[in-house]
Amino acid sequence: MSDLAHSVFGDDVPAKPLAVIVDLDDTVCVGFDCPIRVAVDVLARIDRQKLTVHYVTARTDVSRAGTDRFIMDHRLPGWRHVHYCPKGQGSKSHKAQVHVQLAKEYRVIASIGDLDEEEGEAARLAGVPFVLVDRDNAALAWAELERLLEMVGAFVAREASATEGG
Numbered sequence: 325m326s327d328l329a330h331s332v333f334g335d336d337v338p339a340k341p342l343a344v345i346v347d348l349d350d351t352v353c354v355g356f357d358c359p360i361r362v363a364v365d366v367l368a369r370i371d372r373q374k375l376t377v378h379y380v381t382a383r384t385d386v387s388r389a390g391t392d393r394f395i396m397d398h399r400l401p402g403w404r405h406v407h408y409c410p411k412g413q414g415s416k417s418h419k420a421q422v423h424v425q426l427a428k429e430y431r432v433i434a435s436i437g438d439l440d441e442e443e444g445e446a447a448r449l450a451g452v453p454f455v456l457v458d459r460d461n462a463a464l465a466w467a468e469l470e471r472l473l474e475m476v477g478a479f480v481a482r483e484a485s486a487t488e489g490g
């Protein structure tokens with residue numbers, strides 16, 4: 325909550341908007357742009373009005389075009405919210421800094437990633453729950469994240485049934 329918002333709302337501060345923090349490499353994709361299917365399936369179902377997806381990555385700005393394309397190709401939410409690592413900054417410090425900042429602006433439901441010493445550490449520093457991706461079984465972590473997101477109603481309601489034929 326900003327100082328301005330606090331001066332306007334006093335103690336009646338509105339609830340922070342919901343967010344989730346997602347690592348890219350070996351969490352959503354492998355080999356830069358090969359999707360991890362379970363990850364894409366969970367992310368694509370998120371209701372963008374209810375929850376904002378922030379990607380926090382060790383990638384630098386030189387990867388922007390390819391990253392944008394990946395996000396578009398798989399219709400993932402959050403393409404405006406990719407936090408690239410500034411040149412000259414270590415990925416660990418970058419991830420820590422962005423986690424702390426996002427935790428101030430949002431109620432971050434969880435951070436998910438495959439590196440405990442980077443995004444795991446960053447999440448703990450920011451007081452955000454962390455879900456560790458096992459590279460040999462990413463489905464486990466994504467199921468856990470799905471459960472957390474379901475608890476806050478972050479998904480688009482499924483269609484009751486598709487109309488078939490015509």
Ligand SMILES: [Mg+2]
Pocket residue numbers: 347348349350351437438439
């Ligand atoms: Mg990673």
